[in-house]
Amino acid sequence: MPAITCLRTLRLPERPGLVWVELETEDGRVGLGETFRGAAAVETVLHEEIxxxxxxRDATHIEAVSRHLLNPYVGFNGSGAEIRAASAIDIALWDLAGQRQGVPLYVALGGGARVTVPVYNTCAGYAYNSGGVRRDIGAKDASAGPYDDQVAFMRDAGALAESLVAEGYRAMKIWPFDTYAAASGGQTIGLADLKTGLAPFARVRQAVGDRIEVMCELHSLWGTHAAQRICQALEDYGVFWVEDPISKMDDARALRDLRARTRVPVCGSETLAGVRAFRDLLAEDALDVVMLDLAWCGGITEGRKIAALAQAYAKPLAPHDCTGPVTLMAGLHMALHASTAIYQEVVRASLATWYQDLVTHLPVLRDGHALAPEAPGLGTALHPSLRAQPSLVTRESRVQA
Structure with missing residues (x-):
């Protein structure tokens, strides 16, 4: 069986959140993984600890590797640097598994439940989440181009919805309440701010009616009282879900209580790691939609178990990506495979620009759906131009002869 001979990390100072992992095996294959946030810390964990x-070790023993890496001695219940590092390793091992079998990753997982996956556009801008600085925006911010959707949903959400429908999108996600959280630490939201935050949803409905679904992202910024007020105010707009509404998304009882007080479906959570956290939320009947991020939750091995749990509780699944192109490809494979998957998240601004500079292949979108990749494994690799970047930081650990 092929042993792992090299662990390589790559990161760009211009994209300080992202780190890529390549695993080389003795049979000459290279598997690709990725994770996001605290890239330098993750790099250290990968080389010093992992x-x-x-x-x-045998690259085919993915479950054994996953169980070891997801149980660090000090113990973690969230997506710390150790879990993010383990997630990147796991994605790379599954990429290798698909390559060895000569099939796309979703086939290596056991095959597809569907041949295409509906996508929704997260209405971010060109540099969202990639420059290391949070970007809170308002209607007066300057637009960086036609796909600066984060400015667009604050300035004219109706025109944004029309442009998305014209491109085939049938769902979009916005977060107009974020800018009001800091004033009270997320504990309260006044009526004036509440009404201003609701305005983009009203404009979407006025512009395109029911031709597009709208999700509301709350980014875990709010206490339960403010979250309840926002959720109840959104009920009249047919919102598809409210995502990560409270600051502690592993608080199953608080989330269950909120869900019982609103008719808006609750989605969560990209912030959680490991199957146990999702088990607790589902056992408390605290979620309507299960969202997971494969670069944060423990990778594909843990992700497929979370997907199976969602299926057992008859809950839809929606893989997250607002971070990097490898995570997007991994999420797409999971969405193709998982029985209850309903959406794959995409950011059209990223797909149209900087994602193309990082990897060789991206999902093909057609009429609001992502098509199944056909190449073995993930179906993508790091772009040669990325390796030529003078600022690229590369580090290798190899088997010593």
Whole structure:
């Protein structure tokens, strides 16, 4: 069986949140993984903690590697640097598994439940989440181009919805309440701010009626009282879900209580790691939609278990990506495979620009759906132009001869 001979990390200072992992095996294959946030810390974990244990091990024993890496001695219930590092390793191992079998990753997982996946556009801008600085915007911010959708949903959400419908999108996600959270630490929201935050939803309905679904992202910024007020105010707009409405998304009882007080479906959570956190939320009947991020939750091995749990509780699944192109490809494969998957998140601004500079292949979108990749494994690799960047930071750990 092919042993792992090299663990390589790559990161760009211009994209300080992202780190890529390449695993080389003795049969000459290279598997690709990725994670996001705290890239330098994750890099250190990968080389100082993981590489000495991982190098020389059988790349086919993915479950064994996952169980070891997801149980660090000090214990974690969220997506710390250790879990993010383990997630990137796991994605790379599954990429290798698909390559060895000569099939796309979703086939290696057991096959597809569907041949295409509906997508929704997260209405972010060109540099959202990629520059290391949070971007809170208002209607007066300057637009960086036609796909600066984060400015667009604050300035004219109706025109934005029309442009999305024209491109085939049938769902969109916006977060007009975020800018009001800081004033009270997310504990309260006044009526004036509430009404201003509702305005983009009204404009979408006025412009395109029911031709597009609208999700509301709350980014875990709010206490339960403010979250309840926002959720109840959104009920009249047919919102598809409210995502991560409270600051502690692993608080199953608080989330269950909120869900019982509003008719808006509750979605969560990209912030959670491991199957146990999702088990607790589902057991408390605290979620309507299960969202997971494969670069944060423990990778594809843990992600497929979360997907199976969602299926057991008859809950839809929606993989997250607002971070990097490898995570997007991994999420697409999971959405193709998982029985209850309903959406894959995309950011059209990223797809149209900087994602193209990082990897060789991206999802093909047609009429609001992502098509199944056909190449073995993830179906993408790091772009040669990325490796030529003078600022690229590369580090390798290898099996010693």
């Amino acid at each position: 590489a000495p244990w991982l190098l020389g």
